[in-house]
Amino acid sequence: xxxxxxxxxxxxxxxxxxxxxxxxxxxxxxxxxxxxxxxxxxxxxxxxxxxxxxxxxxxxxxxxxxxxxxxxxxxxxxxxxxxxxxxxxxxxxxxxxxxxxxxxxxxxxxxxxxxxxxxxxxxxxxxxxxxxxxxxxxxxxxxxxxxxxxxxxxxxxxxxxxxxxxxxxxxxxxxxxxxxxxxxxxxxxxxxxxxxxxxxxxxxxxxxxxxxxxxx
Amino acid sequence: xxxxxxxxxxxxxxxxxxxxxxxxxxxxxxxxxxxxxxxxxxxxxxxxxxxxxxxxxxxxxxxxxxxxxxxxxxxxxxxxxxxxxxxxxxxxxxxxxxxxxxxxxxxxxxxxxxxxxxxxxxxxxxxxxxxxxxxxxxxxxxxxxxxxxxxxxxxxxxxxxxxxxxxxxxxxxxxxxxxxxxxxxxxxxxxxxxxxxxxxxxxxxxxxxxxxxxxxxxxxxxxxxxxxxxxxxxxxxxxxxxxxxxxxxxxxxxxxxxxxxxxxxxxxxxxxxxxxxxxxxxxxxxxxxxxxxxxxxxxxxxxxxxxxxxxxxxxxxxxxxxxxxxxxxxxxxxxxxxxxxxxxxxxxxxxxxxxxxxxxxxxxxxxxxxxxxxxxxxxxxxxxxxxxxxxxxxxxxxxxxxxxxxxxxxxxxxxxxxxxxxxxxxxxxxxxxxxxxxxxxxxxxxxxxxxxxxxxxxxxxxxxxxxxxxxxxxxxxxxxxxxxxxxxxxxxxxxxxxxxxxxxxxxxxxxxxxxxxxx
Numbered sequence: 001x002x003x004x005x006x007x008x009x010x011x012x013x014x015x016x017x018x019x020x021x022x023x024x025x026x027x028x029x030x031x032x033x034x035x036x037x038x039x040x041x042x043x044x045x046x047x048x049x050x051x052x053x054x055x056x057x058x059x060x061x062x063x064x065x066x067x068x069x070x071x072x073x074x075x076x077x078x079x080x081x082x083x084x085x086x087x088x089x090x091x092x093x094x095x096x097x098x099x100x101x102x103x104x105x106x107x108x109x110x111x112x113x114x115x116x117x118x119x120x121x122x123x124x125x126x127x128x129x130x131x132x133x134x135x136x137x138x139x140x141x142x143x144x145x146x147x148x149x150x151x152x153x154x155x156x157x158x159x160x161x162x163x164x165x166x167x168x169x170x171x172x173x174x175x176x177x178x179x180x181x182x183x184x185x186x187x188x189x190x191x192x193x194x195x196x197x198x199x200x201x202x203x204x205x206x207x208x209x210x211x212x213x214x215x216x
Numbered sequence: 217x218x219x220x221x222x223x224x225x226x227x228x229x230x231x232x233x234x235x236x237x238x239x240x241x242x243x244x245x246x247x248x249x250x251x252x253x254x255x256x257x258x259x260x261x262x263x264x265x266x267x268x269x270x271x272x273x274x275x276x277x278x279x280x281x282x283x284x285x286x287x288x289x290x291x292x293x294x295x296x297x298x299x300x301x302x303x304x305x306x307x308x309x310x311x312x313x314x315x316x317x318x319x320x321x322x323x324x325x326x327x328x329x330x331x332x333x334x335x336x337x338x339x340x341x342x343x344x345x346x347x348x349x350x351x352x353x354x355x356x357x358x359x360x361x362x363x364x365x366x367x368x369x370x371x372x373x374x375x376x377x378x379x380x381x382x383x384x385x386x387x388x389x390x391x392x393x394x395x396x397x398x399x400x401x402x403x404x405x406x407x408x409x410x411x412x413x414x415x416x417x418x419x420x421x422x423x424x425x426x427x428x429x430x431x432x433x434x435x436x437x438x439x440x441x442x443x444x445x446x447x448x449x450x451x452x453x454x455x456x457x458x459x460x461x462x463x464x465x466x467x468x469x470x471x472x473x474x475x476x477x478x479x480x481x482x483x484x485x486x487x488x489x490x491x492x493x494x495x496x497x498x499x500x501x502x503x504x505x506x507x508x509x510x511x512x513x514x515x516x517x518x519x520x521x522x523x524x525x526x527x528x529x530x531x532x533x534x535x536x537x538x539x540x541x542x543x544x545x546x547x548x549x550x551x552x553x554x555x556x557x558x559x560x561x562x563x564x565x566x567x568x569x570x571x572x573x574x575x576x577x578x579x580x581x582x583x584x585x586x587x588x589x590x591x592x593x594x595x596x597x598x599x600x601x602x603x604x605x606x607x608x609x610x611x612x613x614x615x616x617x618x619x620x621x622x623x624x625x626x627x628x629x630x631x632x633x634x635x636x637x638x639x640x641x642x643x644x645x646x647x648x649x650x651x652x653x654x655x656x657x658x659x660x661x662x663x664x665x666x667x668x669x670x671x672x673x674x675x676x677x678x679x680x681x682x683x684x685x686x687x688x689x690x691x692x693x694x695x696x697x698x699x700x701x702x703x704x705x706x707x708x709x710x711x712x713x714x715x716x717x718x719x720x721x722x723x724x725x726x727x728x729x730x731x732x733x734x735x
Contacts, residue, residue, distance in 0.1 A: 001241070009239035013435060017300065021439040023464045024303045025446075030358065030474070031456040041382035043375065101371055108376050110368075194456040198383050211383070212454060 035114040036191035038122060040084065042201035042208075044179035046098045046107045047128055050075025057158045070164050071171075077103050078130035080179070085123040086115060095129070107179070109201075117193045124199050124208055126183040183208050218498045225318035226691075230607070233653060234692025242688050246432070248652035249424040250312035255410075256429045257305040260436075262403060264298035269400070274392040277352045278450040285447045296440025297433075302344055303465040304436060309337050319603070319655050320499060324506075325416060325529060325552050327496035332413040334492045339406045344466035346399040350392055354460045355467075357381065357451030362470055369479035383453030416552060417657070418530045508571045509553035510560070512546045516567030519544035522672040523559035523568045528657040532559060532568070556656030557627035561666065564673035566629065575629040575673075578622075582632045585620065586639035592618065594642040594714060596705055599632075601625045603655045605647030607691040608698070615701050617645070625649065625686075626659025630666050630675040633684055640716040643683040643708045645701060650688040660688060682711060 001009075052073040060068050077098040084092035091113055099105035109126070179201070185208035189197055198211045236245035246253060271291070273280040284291035313333060316322050322330040345363065349356045364378035380387055414420040423429055448461050462470065473481035491498075501507070510532070523546050524532040531552035534544040546568055548559075560569025566576045585591070598617040600606040601624055609619045618641070622628050625648030633644050646667075648660040664686055665671035675684070687700040 001238075005238060012239055013431065017304070017432075017435040017439045018443075020300055020303045020307065020436070020465075021296075021443045024299060025443075026462050026464055027459045028462045028471075029459055031458070033458055037456060039382060041379065041384055043379065099373070099375060106375065108379065110376060110378055110382065194458060196383065196454045196456060198454065200382075200384050 031194060032114060034117060034193050036117055036193060037196045038084070038086075038113045038115055038189075038191075039196050039198045040082070040092075040109050040111040040113070040124065040200075041198060043106050043108045044201050044203070045174065045177040046077035046080065046103075047130070047178050047181070048073070048075060049078055049130060060158050065160070068159055068163065070159055070167055077107075078128050080107065081125075081127050081129045082109060082111075083123075083125045083127075084111075084113065086120050088121075088123075096126075112196075115191050117191045119188060119190045121186065121188050122199075124183075124185045126179070126208070128179075128181040177203065180206055185210065222318060222320055222499065225314065229315060229318040230690055230692035232692075233650075233690050234696075237650065237690065237693060237696075242650035242652070242690075244425060244427055245650070245652070246424075246428055247311065247315075248650060249428050250308045250315060252421055252424040253308045253428065253432060254305050254312060255422050256424055256432060257301045257308060258403070258406070260301040260433055261298060261305065264294050264301065265400075265403075267294055268298055269396075272350070272396065274389050274396055277350055277392050281351045281353075282447045282450075285445055288444065292444045293437065293440045296443070296445045297437050299347075299445065299463070300436045300440055301433070302340075302347065303463065304432070305340060306337075306344070306465040309333075309340060313337065317495070317499070320501075321655065323496040323500035325531070325554050327500075328416060329413055330496050331493055332409050334489070334495075335409050336406055336413060337492075338489065339402050339409065341466060343399060343402040343406070344463075346395045346402065348463065348466060350395045350399055351448075352387070352392070352451050353448035354451055354457040355448050355462060357453075358457075358460050358462075358470070359467060362473065365478045366473065366482040366485070367478075369477070369482045381453060387451075416529055418528055419658070507555035509550040509555050510548045510557070510568055510570045512548055513567040513574075514539075514545050516565050517545045517563075518565055518567075519546070520564070520672065521546075522562045522564070526558055526562040526658070526662055528556065528558060529554055554656070556659065557623055558656055558659055558662060561627050561629050561662065562673060563629075566631075569627075573623055573627055575631060578627075578629045578632050579635065582620075582635045582639075586635070593640045593716075596643045596645055596701065596708065597636050597641045598701060599625075599628060599644060599646045601647060601649050601659070604649040604653070604690050605697055608647075608689070608694045611694050611698050612701055615698050616705070617701050624654070624656050624659045625663045626654065626656055626661075628663060630673055633667075634676055634679050637679060637683055637714065638716070640714050642714055643685070643704060645704045646684075646686045647697060647700075648686055648688055649690055653690050660686075683708065683714065 050073040052071050054071050055069065060070075080096045082092060082094045082096050083090065092111060094111075096107050096109055097103045098107045183201065185199060187210055189210070189212075191197070195212065199208055200211065201207075202209045233245065233247050236247040240246070242248065268284065271280055271284045281295075285295060286292070316326075316330060316333070345359060349360045361378060361381050364376070364381060367373070368376040368378050380391060414422075424432075446461075449457060469485060473485070476484075512532075514537075519534065519537065521534055521544070524534050529552050531549050531554070532546050533549065535547045537543060537545040546559075548568070555570045557570050557573045560566070560574045560578065563569065563575055566574055566579070569575060569577070596617045597620050598605070598612045599620045599622055600609065600612070602621055603624065605612075606619070606621045609621070612619050620636075625646060628646065633646070636644050646663065648663055649655070651658075651660040654660050662671065666673060667675045667684065667686060668681075685700075685704050687697070687704075689697045689700065
């Protein structure tokens with residue numbers, strides 16, 4: 001091999017790892033430096049639209065003891081409309097449904113909206129669009145009433161009283177997690193470039209709240 | 217279509233290999249060692265990773281890595297070497313896959329190696345993903361958020377994974393624990409898949425020559441020291457970073473998916489992975505294009521085991537013979553045989569080989585060649601591998617050699633060389649591929665062993681070695697091939713005119729026979 005060839009070989013051997021080091025630490029600018037982001041992110045349990053009925057003793061007797069439920073409900077969940085306005089101009093108008101193929105899981109809102117920097121009035125409304133109260137609640141109430149009447153007559157071997165109580169508690173707990181029919185937030189924000197303002201649902205206060213971090 | 221791409225890729229590969237050979241010689245050409253370099257890098261990554269893991273804290277991932285990175289003596293360069301070795305492993309894996317594709321080594325019995333190689337590449341990328349995410353700097357967060365966006369397109373997830381990164385609540389420690397667990401567990405899983413990857417190879421070469429292994433690690437360590445890693449800012453869900461450091465080797469897919477919906481991006485990536493995995497079905501040769509596996513003539517087989525020893529794919533087993541003659545007889549497993557024909561060159565009595573390429577058929581071919589009226593007595597015969605030097609056929613012919621193509625140098629039976637010389641040719645120059653470039657793995661190796669080290673079926677001692685030479689050139693080294701021919705012709709010119717002796721019989725005795733009765 002000629003000295004020139006050897007030198008080229010050495011240079012090539014040096015260039016390859018240097019190239020790897022360089023390509024390993026490239027920098028990218030994925031975000032528009034002038035924009036801020038309004039991030040909508042929350043999860044909540046949607047209202048159930050369902051028909052409930054009390055199971056008879058015969059039906060319960062056919063089910064293994066650990067799977068018995070005094071009241072069974074079938075149905076789906078309500079859909080919600082998400083509307084976001086900035087200084088009265090509509091930015092988002094989206095229908096949100098529960099998660100999962102059958103939409104029977106908690107709903108989830110996740111949206112990043114790029115906004116120009118500066119002050120703006122932001123309005124976020126999250127409203128239930130399916131009417132659920134009359135049929136579902138009515139049928140559930142009827143089912144409960146029927147069940148309560150029957151419980152006194154039921155033999156503990158058919159429906160364990162503890163299990164029955166736990167079922168009621170669980171139903172109450174789930175109802176407590178259901179998002180209110182209307183959630184709204186109207187607030188004036190000062191958007192700083194590359195800052196993220198998060199609007200989320202506070203399940204304890206049952207309302208939308210905004211959080212912001214310090215811009216760098 | 218696929219065949220056209222293969223041919224184009226082969227031309228590119230040959231040109232790159234030729235450049236590598238010119239710069240480093242074929243023994244130290246790193247392009248020929250892409251697979252073994254990955255193994256050497258894997259060991260480097262594991263060694264440095266074991267050190268780095270001692271300093272990692274799942275409760276404060278960024279802080280622990282930042283503290284390590286700030287330490288130039290025991291932290292920064294080790295982390296740099298860990299990272300650059302991982303990057304180099306991706307590059308070497310891509311080169312290795314490209315070579316296998318270009319050379320058509322992705323289908324048939326080699327499909328297992330191809331598919332397991334694809335899985336290894338996926339695991340390597342996944343391992344890199346976990347490595348970057350567990351640091352939880354801006355790049356790690358960017359990777360995690362984009363990956364979660366893609367994953368959330370799957371309708372089976374009741375709760376989106378991206379919820380963990382929105383800033384609603386701090387990312388839980390358990391996330392980093394699972395990521396760390398995967399970062400350690402995936403390389404172990406890669407070991408199992410690697411075993412599958414080389415399962416069908418006999419005598420797999422696992423590590424590159426020492427100069428390449430130490431040179432690669434030394435150069436990467438040098439870059440790690442000369443170009444110290446700089447810690448990216450800590451991930452913060454409430455701030456969009458102005459700049460993010462991106463490792464293109466592990467995040468090459470990010471720019472491709474950023475502008476498209478998660479479902480489309482995920483479908484695209486899954487489709488690309490599926491194409492990679494089903495490639496053996498696309499590249500498979502069918503019908504007459506598919507070379508037939510070797511067969512054994514049990515009447516001729518002496519049970520010497522040489523073909524079984526030489527087969528690079530473990531496709532020949534010795535089984536108990538039920539009839540007369542030797543105790544054992546060779547049996548070819550057609551599901552493992554790639555039809556390389558190396559067994560044809562290893563069988564002294566010429567009883568095994570692919571149809572049309574067995575020793576006996578090679579001898580018949582050379583007899584016809586010698587009987588051809590247009591043959592020039594005293595000319596140099598250039599035996600060229602069909603996968604390499606045959607590309608220089610015209611140039612060699614212009615340099616007054618008679619080109620004699622053969623499917624693979626390892627396929628060549630030494631009796632062919634002897635018969636050519638006895639037939640009055642001036643000399644035999646065998647153009648074999650560089651050993652690590654051999655389509656059939658061990659062709660050139662066994663050829664040299666048979667010609668110069670008495671490996672069965674050896675070139676007989678009575679053959680004048682001054683009239684025989686082996687040269688390693690690939691399809692991109694025409695100048696080297698012609699130069700080698702001219703040098704050989706010059707050396708031959710100093711010898712006396714060749715004698716013609718067609719009377720002597722070809723030796724068909726297998727001296728390595730352990731159990732058989734010689735024919």
